[in-house]
Amino acid sequence: MAAIHRRPSWAIAESLATPEQAFLNRRNLLRGMGLGGLALAGAGALRARAEDADPTADLYPAKPNGAYTLDRPVTPEEVNANYNNFYEYGSQKTIASSAQQLRTRPWTVEIGGLVEKPMTLAIDDLIRTFPLETRLYRHRCVEAWSMTIPWAGFPLSKLVEHARPLGSAKYLRMETFYDPSMAPEQNSFFYNFPYVEGVTVAEAMNDLAFMVTGAYDKPLAKQFGAPLRLALPWKYGFKSIKSIVKIEFVEEQPLNWWQQLQPSEYGFWANVNPEVSHPRWSQANERVLHTGDYVPTLLFNGYAEQVASLYAGMDPAKLYM
Ligand SMILES: Nc1nc2c(c(=O)[nH]1)N[C@H]1C(S)=C(S)[C@@H](COP(=O)(O)O)O[C@H]1N2
Numbered sequence: 001m002a003a004i005h006r007r008p009s010w011a012i013a014e015s016l017a018t019p020e021q022a023f024l025n026r027r028n029l030l031r032g033m034g035l036g037g038l039a040l041a042g043a044g045a046l047r048a049r050a051e052d053a054d055p056t057a058d059l060y061p062a063k064p065n066g067a068y069t070l071d072r073p074v075t076p077e078e079v080n081a082n083y084n085n086f087y088e089y090g091s092q093k094t095i096a097s098s099a100q101q102l103r104t105r106p107w108t109v110e111i112g113g114l115v116e117k118p119m120t121l122a123i124d125d126l127i128r129t130f131p132l133e134t135r136l137y138r139h140r141c142v143e144a145w146s147m148t149i150p151w152a153g154f155p156l157s158k159l160v161e162h163a164r165p166l167g168s169a170k171y172l173r174m175e176t177f178y179d180p181s182m183a184p185e186q187n188s189f190f191y192n193f194p195y196v197e198g199v200t201v202a203e204a205m206n207d208l209a210f211m212v213t214g215a216y217d218k219p220l221a222k223q224f225g226a227p228l229r230l231a232l233p234w235k236y237g238f239k240s241i242k243s244i245v246k247i248e249f250v251e252e253q254p255l256n257w258w259q260q261l262q263p264s265e266y267g268f269w270a271n272v273n274p275e276v277s278h279p280r281w282s283q284a285n286e287r288v289l290h291t292g293d294y295v296p297t298l299l300f301n302g303y304a305e306q307v308a309s310l311y312a313g314m315d316p317a318k319l320y321m
């Protein structure tokens with residue numbers, strides 16, 4: 001995990017510090033003086049950032065989980081943070097600045113459907129319910145590009161256990177926020193928001209299924225799908241739904257957002273398979289962002305050992321969609 005170790009900000013010369021680090025130093029200084037950011041007149045920008053300060057920032061960096069390391073370099077944060085899919089903010093990769101409209105507090109996550117007792121969890125309580133850990137995961141989009149990301153969060157299985165689903169529950173159906181006042185693209189007539197995704201209960205219980213609350217040793221940036229998104233590294237990226245507000249346990253297989261939009265191109269399973277092409281993109285190889293490498297894609301994105309048994313006896317060709 002050495003690759004993701006961050007030098008403490010005090011070890012970096014001021015001239016090299018990013019604006020963010022400079023801000024954090026300033027904030028700590030103000031705190032130390034007992035002032036806080038709010039007392040300063042004429043410090044509008046600083047105040048805006050202080051109000052934005054994430055209430056869970058103290059949880060990062062989260063302890064690395066040594067079971068999830070990789071043979072690839074981590075994609076630099078500034079590359080990842082400026083190359084995103086988040087259709088609530090547009091269909092281009094450059095949605096980072098638009099995504100700053102997302103308001104992540106207050107935020108609740110509703111858990112319902114086939115459970116013993118439905119509940120609504122305040123995000124800060126939820127994030128503090130389970131110990132956070134850092135995992136290095138591959139991230140492979142069906143558009144045939146890939147990254148390596150240090151996610152922080154907790155296994156989805158913990159949340160499933162917490163939710164106490166009934167025996168009749170077969171799938172989890174998850175939803176992203178719907179609020180055009182902070183995501184104007186949601187007014188688009190072309191797309192049908194909110195974004196929806198789903199997994200089987202068995203997939204959710206696999207240790208690889210990860211609820212993400214942070215990345216790069218800090219709370220999740222808005223463009224990554226703050227304050228809570230999923231990471232399913234053996235599936236194409238579109239399964240990893242962002243900015244989750246609702247999880248329902250259901251009996252029927254949910255129709256995801258991409259299936260609703262284009263059923264001939266997208267399906268429920270979406271397991272990475274280099275041998276089965278998407279109608280528009282071969283999946284044999286992938287472009288590793290930032291490195292410029294073009295490398296062969298692996299079955300289940302390299303995670304076959306952990307997940308292949310979930311699909312025993314199923315038609316492999318169907319599993320890519
Ligand atoms: N709510 C929501 N979740 C989403 C998307 C989206 O448009 N909206 N895009 C998906 C797709 S296609 C991919 S590849 C990943 C991108 O995640 P990243 O921007 O962190 O790389 O998020 C997925 N989750």
Ligand SMILES: [Mo]
Nearest residue numbers: 141142237238
């Ligand atoms: Mo994607």
